[in-house]
Amino acid sequence: MGQTVKLKLSSRITYVDLVHQMTEDLARRAHFPKPAALDLALAVREAFINAVKHGNAMDEGKSVEVEFERNASRFLVAIRDEGSGFDPSQTADPRANENLERTSGRGIFFMKSFVDEVSFQRRRGRGMEVMLVKNLAPAGRSTEESGGKR
């Protein structure tokens, strides 16, 4: 059975630093090396920003829930909004030549780059859930197997 911590915050961008710091602290306590803890925090940061901006459309009356769960082999973070959601499949590749000079559109790419698994699930009538997973297994092996992520 893993350890779980849950936060429920109103949709304010200013809370992103709190969420980032908490993620990094929990990851460090779970014995992630500092760079891996920062990577996880950067991914959670992007998911939280997406939930506030695109999920809940900056409506402070709506909440974003962040749930951290650590078990023996991995660290999972679920970020849930209450909005009508966004379509992650509609995001353009920010590394494509024609998109390199775009000033936005890198959030989901960052999420996918910094953790081992990312999944999006639209919850019927209850917004979107983004699940981020970072493996606790020996860093070199697990990260290489999951597509070269650090």
Add this chain to the structure above:
Amino acid sequence: MKASVRHHGKVTVVDLSGKITIGDGDIKLREAVNALLDEGRKAVILNLHGVSYMDSAGIGELVACYKRAAEKGAKLKLLNPGGKVQDLLILTRLQEIFEIFRDEREALTSF
């Protein structure tokens, strides 16, 4: 994030420190670069040595600064990005857009 400005003749170096993230660093970066462009400065170096990390908003603002500089006939170059920032520039392929220097003297004479 903190930004402090040094002038070396026609070239301006902006020493940045802290993190460039949404709602704080990105706004301060925009304000610092806009102020220089409004003064008519045409050669700007952003010294990233003291920047610990950026998020997608920070990266987006860096690109926006680059584009605004180009629109005003100015050039924006980068100096000394550290570990995580360097990783992000490579990951996003932005190292192909920006001129990036390791040596400040070389950066100063590159304009």
